[in-house]
Amino acid sequence: MVFKSKNKNKLEIEHKNNLNDSNMYQDDTVIECRNLNLWYEESQALMDINMKFKRNEVTAIIGPSGCGKSTLLRCLNRMNDVIEGCRIEGEVLFQGENLYSKNADIRLNRKKIGMIFQKPNPFPMSVYDNITYGPKIHKIIDDKILTEITEKNLRRAVLWDEVRDRLDESAMGLSGGQQQRLCIARALAVEPEILLMDEPTASLDPIATQKIEELILELKKQWTMIIVTHNMQQAARISDYTGFMYLGKLIEFGNTEQIFENPNNQLTENYITGRFG
């Protein structure tokens, strides 16, 4: 990572340290589910999920509606905690530490594991304030550093050239595709390790979708991404690994090429060839 400023940004230093720590994992696993089970009240939504997500790879999770893929994604940064009646058993190991242990720092972990949603959700404030919102929460107040963070992350999200003259304007005035890239830039501004994406292009037109897909391929050079999508062609285009879920179970998980060309499981085959779902 290249630092342009002498005043090294705390987040960047932290990010670099994290990278060094996680390099200790020999098999490149960044986050891992071990025997993960989840219930909403009496209804079990995830059943014994075991999955490893690798560094700088895109993993897609596919499956029919209600199969548990978004629930699984939300487990990876504890977003299900706020749902009443939700109960979780098993472990989610992020860089070797269980996210669900009593000692886990949920605030720090959510910073390291960013999330992008189906519908772009910029805050009703300026483009600049959207990007700097997270860093400010994490105690960065120097205007110069905040300006650097804004430009760097808008560039990372390939949005800088489109909004450089509109940083003080409301983010709500951007197009849907621009808003989604702004949300990605906002997530990147706190230097996460992982980006979770829940159908990030579901509400976008084909051109905006293409830009987000190109961005994902660019971002994976630096970040680990886990993406839930209904669009199987999208999963095939952008992911390195694919997991197929059905009725709360992980049916098949493997190399994307293998899953879409020659799946091992008949259920996977039936789903991706449109014979059900």
Place this chain on the structure above:
Amino acid sequence: MAKELHREIFELKKEVLDMGNLALGMLDDSMKALSTQDIELAKITEKRKHKIREMDANIEAKALKLIALYQPMAIDLRRLATILKMITYLARIGRYGKDIASVVEEISKKQPYPAPFVNLQHMWEHTKLMIEDALKAFDESDIKYIDKFEERDNEIDKMRWSIFRECLTYMMEDPKTITSCAFFGMIARFLERSADHACKIAEKVHYMVTGEHKEIS
């Protein structure tokens, strides 16, 4: 949408089998015309090259359209990929039938045929069975029909070289047989290439059924 794709693939499969039967029929009729000196049948066979070219183009266009419209995956994608390759091999097999038919008139003037013709007929029977089995394997998605293709292809290769050597001895013995024996050597080569194309079809069918690439050489 998926139902429509599967119906279209089913229809396309029937067209590929029709093309396979046309290619096989062209070879079969050319060999019949050769053995009976039926020049009329040879001419009809030659003209069927237009039909096979038309089928090749039509099936290719339909397969590409299905890929563009439905973005098929797994077995559907493998079946379409197999079809796209298969039609090229079938077109080549049909063209060999046309090539053999085109020499029937010339070769019929050389009577009686020298002895290598019997072996040529024998070679044709084996080649025909290989093409039929490759088509059956595709039709039924069953690789049992093609599991001995390597050995069978080796046998065909041996027959071709045997015919070549036999033709040489006849040509050295009697220069009057040079024209017909040269033709027979060429026809043996066409049949051997047709068996090679049957092997290439078998490779693709193996991939279609199992998802794994296999070389049959």
